[in-house]
Amino acid sequence: xxxxxxxxxxxxxxxxxxxxxxxxxxxxxxxxxxxxxxxxxxxxxxxxxxxxxxxxxxxxxxxxxxxxxxxxxxxxxxxxxxxxxxxxxxxxxxxxxxxxxxxxxxxxxxxxxxxxxxxxxxxxxxxxxxxxxxxxxxxxxxxxxxxxxxxxxxxxxxxxxxxxxxxxx
Numbered sequence: 001x002x003x004x005x006x007x008x009x010x011x012x013x014x015x016x017x018x019x020x021x022x023x024x025x026x027x028x029x030x031x032x033x034x035x036x037x038x039x040x041x042x043x044x045x046x047x048x049x050x051x052x053x054x055x056x057x058x059x060x061x062x063x064x065x066x067x068x069x070x071x072x073x074x075x076x077x078x079x080x081x082x083x084x085x086x087x088x089x090x091x092x093x094x095x096x097x098x099x100x101x102x103x104x105x106x107x108x109x110x111x112x113x114x115x116x117x118x119x120x121x122x123x124x125x126x127x128x129x130x131x132x133x134x135x136x137x138x139x140x141x142x143x144x145x146x147x148x149x150x151x152x153x154x155x156x157x158x159x160x161x162x163x164x165x166x167x168x169x
Contacts, residue, residue, distance in 0.1 A: 001059055001060065001061055001097070001104060002059070002060055003057050003058070003105070003108060004058055005057060005058075006045075006055075006056035008042070010069075011036075011038055011042075013066050014036075014058075014066065014069050014087065015035070015037075015038075017069075017089055021034050022150060026125070026126040026155075027085065029148055032085075048071065048073075052075075053074065054071040054072065054073040054082075055071065055072055056070075056085075057070055057071070059100075061097075067097050068087060068089065068097060068098065068101040069086070070085060070086040070087070070105060071085045072084075072105065072109065074109075079114075079115055079117075080115060080116065080117045080118065080119055080161075081113060081115040081117070081119070082120065083105065083118060083119070083120040088101065098132040099132055099135050099136045102133070102138075105118070106136070106137075110164055116163065117161050117162060117164060118161070119141070119159060119160065120133065120159075122157075122160060123148065123156065123157065123158070124155070124158045125153070125155045125156070133160050138160040138161060138162045139160060139166070140158055141159045141160060141161045143156050
């Protein structure tokens with residue numbers, strides 16, 4: 001598996017990875033419209049790139065097939081990396097691809113951007129994603145109950161962190 005920058009034509013593949021409104025909300029907290037539309041998606045990518053320095057990336061398998069998507073930024077004041085919009089091709093979930101992608105992201109963050117830690121937010125109700133992050137070595141730092149409303153549900157927001165000192169665990 002390898003990481004590479006997201007290219008505009010990649011949108012045509014990843015737009016089909018989210019097939020229902022609830023999964024979409026768990027992925028992006030409705031910061032991007034559902035269903036995914038090219039103009040809105042690229043507008044959000046541009047906005048978070050300008051505001052936070054986020055850059056979109058893809059993970060590909062050995063044949064170049066798209067496996068996962070995420071955005072990464074580095075906060076220079078705290079020297080912490082931030083992962084957002086992490087998504088794995090639904091046909092490949094549960095097979096270790098997410099954990100493998102996260103390992104590559106962490107290697108990139110620590111070796112290239114020289115961060116001290118990488119953080120992300122996940123809804124605890126998104127049990128598959130939270131388990132994947134835990135298996136990759138992320139540790140829960142804080143949880144805010146009822147931080148997000150989706151229809152008649154209230155979801156918490158869990159901030160998880162992987163510190164440079166955890167790399168050897």
